[in-house]
Amino acid sequence: MIVDFAVVSGASAVALLVVHAITFGVARRVGRYNVVDVAWGLGFIAVAAVAAIVGDGDALRRWLLLTLVAIWGLRLSGYIHRRSAGQGEDPRYADLLRGASVGQIIRKVFLMQGVASWFISLPLQLSAVIGPTPRPLLAVTGAGFAVWLTGVVFEAVGDRQLRVFKSDPAHRGVVMDRGLWAWTRHPNYFGDACVWWGLWLITIAGWWSLSTVLSPALMTYFLVSVTGARLTEKYMKGRPGFAEYQQRTSFFVPRRPRSARK
Incomplete structure (x- = not known):
């Protein structure tokens, strides 16, 4: 092997x-x-x-x-x-x-x-x-597919919502805080992370497979701290309304907007 x-x-x-x-x-x-x-x-x-x-x-x-x-x-x-x-x-x-x-x-x-x-x-x-994946691990494969699908949906829907929002001239300079963007400030990066954790779960077919866990962990690190979420927010700092958006919206993992949790 x-x-x-x-x-x-x-x-x-x-x-x-x-x-x-x-x-x-x-x-x-x-x-x-x-x-x-x-x-x-x-x-x-x-x-x-x-x-x-x-x-x-x-x-x-x-x-x-x-x-x-x-x-x-x-x-x-x-x-x-x-x-x-x-x-x-x-x-x-x-x-x-x-x-x-x-x-x-x-x-x-x-x-x-x-x-x-x-x-x-x-x-x-x-x-x-x-x-072949042993029968007891097929449930892990199914879970991996579900996580992958969740990620693809978050990433694709988040990207589309942002594109439609920015295409309206009335939204120029306005912070996108609707749809999935009301639940997490980075639905696209969160979705990307889910995609790679889901793929990793699908690859699990024995103990050898666990040795690659650092791969999705590194992808998540990039998405959060290197080329993704934190870097994006660095360039958005100072934009009107962004500080308030940070206060009420989860940074990465989706969570109900604070304004809705009454």
């Missing part, structure tokens, strides 16, 4: 290298590096495809994982592409890469994302070389 895992893991690394090399070329051509966000979901799809094709573990689980990752990744990448089309550089990348050389850009953006994608996708890679 160790040799089989090494083959799948190595092939996954190569797939990510190809995805990010192409993305770097596109970024240089269009003159902005936030296109790497589009490649985030596509990179995971590439790994899931490699795992499904190269792996020799349970076929049903391999192709189920590929399907679920593809649904999540294609929706996310498509949404980010539409949102950023015709826009300038994302302020996050402008701050991160100010004065950086090409080599530093590759290391800070593309190499970092590639390594993170490889590590976060370890459950998919390991699952691809493990046999």
Whole structure:
């Protein structure tokens, strides 16, 4: 199994290298590096495809994982592409890469994302070389699918609600605090975390599977503290009404709005 895992893991690394090399070329051509966000979901799809094709573990689980990752990744990448089309550089990348050389850009953006994608996708890679899920653990698989579905719904609905809200000129400069955004300030990031915890639960087929728990934990850490929620709030600080929104709305995990709990 160790040799089989090494083959799948190595092939996954190569797939990510190809995805990010192409993305770097596109970024240089269009003159902005936030296109790497589009490649985030596509990179995971590439790994899931490699795992499904190269792996020799349970076929049903391999192709189920590929399907679920593809649904999540294609929706996310498509949404980010539409949102950023015709826009300038994302302020996050402008701050991160100010004065950086090409080599530093590759290391800070593309190499970092590639390594993170490889590590976060370890459950998919390991699952691809493990046999069928034992019957007692099928309940865990079902729970994983439910968590994944919850995440996809939160992420997709949250993104759509925000897009519709921002498309109204009357809402320019106004904080979005409706729908799912009234229950959590980051329904999209919360949904993303649920997706990866759900996928991890689906990969559990024995004790070996538990060794990859740091993968969804790292994804959650990124979503909360590094590239997600806290960084977003840094750029929203000082916006009219945002401090009040913080007071009445849960930061990450959904909770009834304070104004409704009387």
